[in-house]
Amino acid sequence: MATEVVMPQMGESIAEGTIVRWIKKVGDPIDRDEPLFEISTDKVDAEIPSPGAGVLLEIKVKEGETVPVNSVVALIGAAGEKMASPAGATASPVAAAVAAPPPAATPAASAAEPTGAATTVADLRRTKSSPVVRKIAQAHQVEISAINGTGLSGRVTKKDILAYVEGGASARPVAPGSAPADRLPAFKPGEGVRVEKMGVMRKKIADHMVMSVRTSPHVYSAYEVDFSRIDAIRRQKKAQYETAGAKLTYTAFIAKATVDTIRQFPFSNASLDGENIVYKRDINLGIAVALDQGLIVPVIRNADERNMLGLCRAIQDLAHRARSKQLKPEDVQGGTFTITNPGIFGALFGLPIISQPQVAILGVGSVDKRVVVVDDMIAVRPMCYLTLGYDHRLIDGADAGRFLQALKTRLQDFDESSV
Secondary structure, three states, X not given: OOXXXXXXXXXXXXOEEXXXXXXXXXXXXXXXXXXXXXXXXXXXXXXXXXXXXXXXXXXXXXXXXXXXXXXXEEEEEOOOOOOOOHHHOOOOHHHHHHHOOOOOOOHHHHOOOOOOOOOOHHHXXXXXXXXXXXXXXXXXXXXXHHOOOOOHHHOOOHHHHHHHHXXXXXXXXXXXXOOOOOXXXXXXXXXXXXXXXXXXXXXXXXHHHHHHHHHOOEEEEEEEEEOHHHHHHHHHHHHHHHHOOOOOOHHHHHHHHHHHHHHHOHHHHEEEEOOEEEEOOOOOEEEOEEEOOEEEOOEEOOHHHOOHHHHHHHHHXXXXXXXOOOOOXXXXXXXXXXXXOHHHHOOOOOOOOOOOOOOEEEEEOOOEEEEEEEOOEEEEEEEEEEEEEEEOOOXXXXXXXXXXXXXXHHHHOOOHHHO
16 A cells, blocks of 8 residues: 655644655655655755655655645555556545535634635635635735635645735736736846746745734844853863864853743743733744755754753754754744844844744844943953844833843853853
């Protein structure tokens, strides 16, 4: 019996994934856990391992296509096994969705989808949208069936509905591959330009960032921190950590101080669910990792339960696996607070966008020697700007100030015994 290979869910809010590349071809032998295909979402690019050993019998989803999570994308059979006849073949996700009766309307869907039953295959395909799309449609009182989707078989994607909403109430549905009539091209024929199609990951990141800005009113506070003590401890302990197979970086110090501060201020480790505030007991720390063509935020689960050596090893391991596309679904799920470090590229500070459904994100600037006044005397110290981006629906400026001041104190008076 053939083993079904499904599109994995690479994050809590991820409803679909795009197949970027098939590593194996039909007829190729494959071992269990051997890389089978590569996917892209707004959370992560990753190579997906085979769920079993055998031969790749059928590829159901082509490269470049986007399908919902848990859709069957391929079949793996035993060595020597051949494909069943078309009559016995497993139906594709779209065919199954069209053949099945429409699901009972949920409160979220009923406000966004037409009240009458869909009568055509196209209508059924369009209304089989993801929960994210239905939520956006409900918030803006948009009928999903009124939009021509660019997803698989006309399915309305998040990008489609965001483009429709941006156009306002008078916007018309946009046919796949076309541009809105009222939007002028960014170049003219004959101009010295190079036009390149956005990659899957870049498009997903763009969609998520637009959604986050629409969801959360962003406010920022910035504090300057003296890293003299941390710099001295790091120089003293660096070789010891290298012997243990870990790099003692500034990021590890910041992560340790941050999780201790989060525990002190529970509002920073929360999310909003309508009119309810959801406080998270676990501190799952996201550490942004820059890639050649995007950004990935793998998560250190229960980060507050790790010592400095454990944090160093976790940061190093996740960064390595993120860049080599070896992250697992659980590595990018459940983040409750994020740290991003534009300072590694020389930026003095950054104003990062919150990763939904979190309510805060810490931006770390470069650590540079600057002339400062200490006890009425001029001194040269390694200084760093920290910025906190926060959702003003939940966190006020005074709360953010208390958070940053506590974090600053922990960093400037870092407990050497914890290293």
